[in-house]
Amino acid sequence: MLDIKHILQQITALSEVPDPSVLKRLIDELRVSDKNPALANKNIQTLIDILQQHPEYGDGLSSFVLKLIIQYRQIALYTDTGIMSDEGFFSSLRRLIGHRFLPLLPQDDSVVELVGYLFDKRQDEHWLASIDKDKWDTLVELLKVEEEHLDLVATAKNNILNAIVILSYRVSGIGLHPDLMEAYPQILNYSASFVAQNQEAVLFVNQYRQAHELDNLTDITPEQAVSSAPLLVMLEQCEDIVATVRKRIYKTGISIRLTNMMLRLDQSLQRIRILTKLVSVDGLKRDRAIIELIQTLVITANRRYSIGYLIDNSTKLLSRKVTENASRVGEHYISTDRAGYRKMFRKASIGGFVIAFMATTKILAYQLAIAPMGRAFVNSMIYGLGFVFIHIIRGTVATKQPAMTAAAIASTISDGSGKKSHQLTKLSELVVDILRTQFIAIMGNIMMAIPVALLVSYMWLHFSGVPMINTDKAGHLLHELNPFTSLALPHAAIAGVYLFLSGLIAGYYDNLAVYNQIGARIHRHRLLKSLLPHAWLQRLGVFIEANLGAIMGNFIFGVFLGSTATVGFLFGLPIDIRHIAFASANLAHGLFNLSSSQMSWPLILVSILGVALIGMVNLMVSFSLALFVALRSKEVRFFEWSRLLKLILSHVVSHPSDFIWPRDKPMKYARIDSQGRMIFEDNSAQKTGKPLPRDYVIRRLSDVKILPKSKQTGTAETDIYYANQPPGDDISVGQAAHITLSTPSPKKVVDLDDGLIDEELNSVPYTDDIQYDKNTKTLETNNDGQNSSLSSNISPDTKAAGDAKTPLPKPKKPPKLPN
Template sequence: MTTILNNNDNNNSTVITLQRELARILQEITDNQSTPDVKIFKQLLDNLRENSDDESSANEHMSIFVRLLREKKAWADGLSVFLLNLIAQYRQTAVYTDMGILSDESFLSQFHLLLGQRILPPVPDDKELVTLFHLLFNKKNHEWIKLINERWWLELVLLLNPPVGTEKIVNQLKQNILKAIVILSHRISGVGLHADMLKVFPNPQSNQHTFIEINHEVREFIEHYESNHLVEDNHALPVEPADSSQIFVLTDQAEVILQNIRKRIHKTGITIRTTNMLVRLEQSIHRLELLLTLLSSDRNSQKKALVELIHTLYEGSYNRGSFKYLFSINTALLSRKVTENASKVGEHYISTDTKGYQKMYKKAAIGGLLIGFMASLKVLAGSLDVALFGVAFIYSMIYGLGFVLIHIVGGTVATKQPAMTADAIASTISETTGRKAGQMTKLAELVVDILRTQFIAIMGNISIAMPIALGISLFWYFVIGEPFTSIKKADHLLHDLNPFTSLAIFHAAIAGVYLYISGLIAGYYDNLAVHSRIGERLRAHPKLKSWVRPDRLERFSHFIESNLGAIMSNFLFGVFLGSTGTIGIILGLPLDIRHIAFSSANFIHGIFNMYANTGIVPEIGVILVSLFGVIVIGMINLLVSFSLALVTALRARNVKMFEWKYLFGLVSSHFFNQPSDFFIPRKEPMKYALIDNDGNVIYFDDKHEKHEKTEKPEPKSELSPAEKLAKVEKLSQSEIDEKKQAIKDKAVEKILEPNNHTNPKLPK
């Protein structure tokens, strides 16, 4: 009890001290409002931010500050004039047009610039408002502004209304905003009319008109505003409000165009450069709308826009020199590129029902068959006496060509996370519709199905790869007459699987990263095939047309167009696996890879050849530890590759980090309540995402969506077929047969409807 009283006394003392200090600073600001000193304002911010590390204390401090301004209007007016005079000392336009908007420079250019600034910091320009932001808002207090409830910001903005007599300086501020509006409108037009953008417009002729007209409407708005709102001696006359509605109509049209571009990306493809332009265009349009709202006659909208602008500029100031932000924004662009593109690879990695589950096992079994031979071939290649480059090349070709062959014959490799998986994940998170909690629940269900599909893919690989490896070792021992490997090599194979005495876990994580990267590569090349129209260009190639028959050229071009992503990702994935060990030797680093499918084959080779060389069966402890190592390697492969793919998809949909705990809780709860769902297909498949039984992503289509909205369910009062027949029992037999046939025909038609997702049974 004494402790509680002491804490309350301390809190009251802190509050009283803060009130006194804030009152002193506000009085000093009021006394010096005509000659503002930035150091005084920094003292004010430092006192508000001191001991405000959590949401409760930050809001308490802000409430004290707002109450002081509310109780003494002179302080509020003094602070308002102080800030106006302080801002007027700086050049402001660049803050409105650049801060918080994506740069048009490439990643490497921005990286080199930041690196140079870290080594030799630039001389701050004391005339730029950006410099003031950097001085006032440092990295130590980055989270402070986010902790404060929006209510306090809105009330603060209302209290800081410019008093009478400040019209001239307010007009100067508005002039800078108008200049920024003009610059943004020209940038929007420039990006919107760029050649790369015109290529992806749904309707180039009409769409480009929107971006041409924006400049015209902005010019008219600026002329009207300057002649009616920035004249100091007409405040007594009624002023006609500046109408920016037509500009908003055009910006809305531009946003619709951007949405349509994104909907069509899986058909048209897109480049990283164009993706960058789309993001920059969206940000510029939003900033233009904010600045226009600041000049509107609606006071409430003005205040809300000002609060949002302050938050945006604050974030832009903090992120301006951040390597973390640079990598974050560029990986977000990559996330958008991968998840917005419809992967057209033939491999599908999500099963929702028993049929898909069985199909995945068959494909994984085919992969396991070839992996058994690939693993054995790699063991033999390890005994060749060649240079390091030769080792890397041979291993890379074994892996790369083997994986491509697996894909061509319809097999799959366990734990692969292609772009389709990330895209299916992203399809459950809508940016515009649905509640976040419901979306996260759908996502959790999708995670369960992906993990189950990966489980059966692993089982399909190892259940075939292990017997194949055993058969090869037996053939070598009994037919050729010598062990497949030496005792030293066999011991090395088993040692590499030991999670306690080797770097198996670390090496498995490296393989997981490569699995993830291969998914990105698949997305990139699938996008390239669509965007560059690879199939059409092959069909129109003059040399190929003269060398190959038209029907074969058609099949070949279609195959390349549909499978370019899968072929390149599999081949490069193999190159990564095959060359990592050699790169590790060259660099003197413990780099290598472990993949569960190959590790299972190596496990069999190691165990059998230990016996073949010594005549003694390895100890049960060695067998169990090695087998445990294979399981751990598979778990790490899956965890790393899947987690990275999930991060990529969620980053593209702006899912915040605090929601990860919620998602993890949902998946964990499902595991404890229904663990069988992670290993065995559900009785009823979940309809959580736009994917079919084969794992194909079904993308939104306007006609399809419209049809679904207009399609009306049958009335509940409608009689069933049996009831209808009961009513016609008094009819003749021929009439009854006629009615039965009509009911059958109707049922068949319903089944054949393109948008029918049920599976009604035909009446008997």
């Protein structure tokens, strides 16, 4: 405590000539080396106690920090820090790799470099995040600036206001970008919002400067505060439009560039909100904005040269791209009721029937005397074409995790699906349904593959008189299934990774088919038009666009499986694959063709155990990776995994049968139906009268049931319920359709709908709803006067947008930081 007090005395004495090294000493004293939140909070509490005992230290520290920061270039801090760059991934990667060999020159006048010098430890962001929110609030409240230092505040506010204008222009540019208009042409009807927010931003900035007399480098408190409500209204309009585009862009697909653009648009809108709070007269909002900006700045300073952070951000964009555009048609691997459960078993049985012949063909292909690359090609074609054939005949392969699963998971934890605790509850129930569906898919595969493989071996022996494979080959097949003496389980994990990758590939090609309008382009293909009748060409285009993702995902998955062993052989690596469906067929062939002297019950039981463990590893690896990508695409923080695991384990203990047999009362989710298909709201498609694709589901998301108000009194309910729940039924803990919390009832029920419906989007042009008065530059509305009331306090005598010129004082050259 004495060290902190001594440092604060030095800071107060040097407030006129701030030295960064003194501030760094204070931060080093407060820093905790481990992730002990108690120690971090204890140190901050010590600082708070000293500032409360000596208020002059708070003024000295605040003026010290302000004078130090003002010497640096600040606008880039507000406009760029923590916001996605429009620089490409590979150019950024080249720059950071080059930094490893020849360090980049630091930007000595950048606040980010100053923060990087002050917070130079990797654990700093975790240390700051572990500090309690109330302690942050108390600390910022104590750092008040006295009147003699208001010129510092005015200079800082001028930079913040300039940043608001810059970000506002960027939002207008992105919102009216040709790529966004091409992806969602209806946005042209809403272009007024992006223009209006810029006009409101400029108007707010000029009025604020005039009212607070910032041009005179002072910061007076005006009698009537400048209202930011009109600007916030327009920001909310822009956010609603972005949310609508994001939810409905599945019609046209989405590219990495467009995903990046929409993310920058979201971040820029949020940053304008934060900066508006920074200049707010509301002390609580201002203090919270300061805390959020500090944490963002520390994270950015620590990660600005990190290759891992670049890859992390870019893969997050890729996962967003895959989960943003869910497949409308294709393989669906989630069933929530008995009808879907039986359907999945039938589809898996079809897949198991074909897989038995695929496994047989692969065994026979090993008798061919061909080069390793030729063997890889043959195996890849057996797997790839076989999987595609299974899809075409409407079968399914067990443990396969397509993009549909990730999309359903992502929609369950989407921003509009309730509070985080409710989302995790729904997600845990969805995991139960997914695991049960995978279980019945596995059973359908092996219950058909084993008897068909036995029948093939028997028929081969019956008609040819010799076994299909010799006893050595049969023993080798069984040895490959032994989980104790072979690498069966690591090889099963490799297959699980391939299963996951095939799902991403399917999502990518589904998106590609829609984004590039593959079906319409096939209709216009000159050669195909000359070869095929018009009706056939139409059906071909519809089929390719609807199934391109599933076809490519299955084929490339087969190539992965067929070439892995050859790649391992060429590079001397002990890698191969094990998949439960093929393992079960190999089990049948091995046991049938094994000699009686080699047959024993321990061998049979160990082989069956190996098949079961291979299936478990396949399922857990592929599903865990799909779940990770889906959660990561929605930025669910890592510590919530433990909460999710506890919910799933509690369900295992209370109702283990739910993982094997469908529930009597199936769950309903925001974005999937009982067959696992995604639900989209598209009223305009219903109006046109055109026939929709067979598996295309149109349903209002608000169909998800919400309890009556009479049952919500005094409790907060999640937004997940059993369908056809009888009144008055008591539901046990494991089967609870909703969770009752001991908190007051919320004022509004979470709405699972889009928010903007098609009638509102397509009927009236946006300029008829929101207009600008040319004289007052204020916001008007033709609906109910709601927005006009927000702008009623704006005087008609205010400066027109763009009239004010605010010459900012040229900052002094900042002190050079130590290397």
